[in-house]
Amino acid sequence: MRSTFRDAAHLLRPAALLLIGLAVFLVVRAAVIPKGFGKYGHYRAPFLETARSKPIHYAGQDACVACHDEEAKMRAAGKHAKVACEACHGPQAQHADDPTSLKPKLPDVATLCARCHEKDPAKPRTFPQVVTAEHNAGAACNDCHKPHNPHLD
Amino acid sequence: MEMNRRDLFRIGGKLLVLASAGATLEQIMGSEPAPEAYKMADHWWGMIVDIDKCIGCGSCVRACSNENQVPNGYFRTWVERYEVPEGYVNPIVTSPEGAINGFPLPKPTNFKAFFVPKLCNHCADSPCTQVCPVGATFVSPDGVVLVDKEYCLGCRYCVQACPYGCRYLHPETETVDKCTLCYHRITKGLTTACCENCPTQARQLVDFKNPKDPVHEFLRTHKVSVLKPQMATEAKVYYNNLDGAVR
Known part of the structure; x- marks a missing residue:
């Protein structure tokens, strides 16, 4: 028994060093690994919460329809029934939260209508298209077509 | 203790009243719908893009840009216009400013033409997340590929690894940025801005x-494909009627 530990004394110093090294490693490791890292995978789990908390800019059409009855009814009756309000009117979440804080601008009809309805062979055949230069001879689209329900009676 | 029939009914009746009262109370208290917290394990997000419906108006690009404050000249989603000559040699692909203002009047050709909207494919087995040296980009438990911009070094390794060209280095933060599938919207029950x-x-x-x-139902009844299936990225953006010329 005694012979086994005869030279134990000179092992104490490296053992102590090893322990100190291990302790330093553990302390540094705990300090540099961000909180929540590895909870779901090799990334910081709390970032998911950060990603979720970004502000919303498009309110969604349910919010629009909740107040704007008349326009909603008109739109629902025509071919634009499935076109979201904000696709033409732009992001209105601020307006939806507090209608007085932001008054939406009227869209510019000349560019707006043409973006979808200008003739292009790449568009689906069944989609209504016109060559604007021939179709309206410089007149504004909404002289004839009501944007919310563009069908002419 | 001796119990006759009358006692039995009395005790039984009392127990019945007590039990039903308890059940009613539990229904009133318990059935109150708690605000449904978002559970990541219950979702696996993706997208369907129907080529036959795209008109190349660029509404998706504008919406994405506004919703996510995408810097000018950079795109998380964009629309390409394909013109494919017979024989599939050198198709012409254009995407002026990512189609943020739609497409200009086309030069007349007799080529086959169509639009292809593109965005991050939110691959389940994505090369971009595999190459990140620090674990700043990852697939979330609900299947969205995200970049932790506070942890990203800006080494651009993932930008090179993405087979679809969906990542860019944000010019101000100098960290990598990409489509988040509007994670801030879809986790609140809204759809993406696009x-x-x-x-x-x-x-x-x-x-x-x-x-x-x-x-x-859509996947069962339509002929769909993902982009670059040979890359085996397990992309989750399915294209309906995707032409073979699309890369």
């Missing part, structure tokens, strides 16, 4: 873990 504003419903956000999602 899907919300697509006037022809060419894009649809889908949840593969929701058995009632129309995606299951």
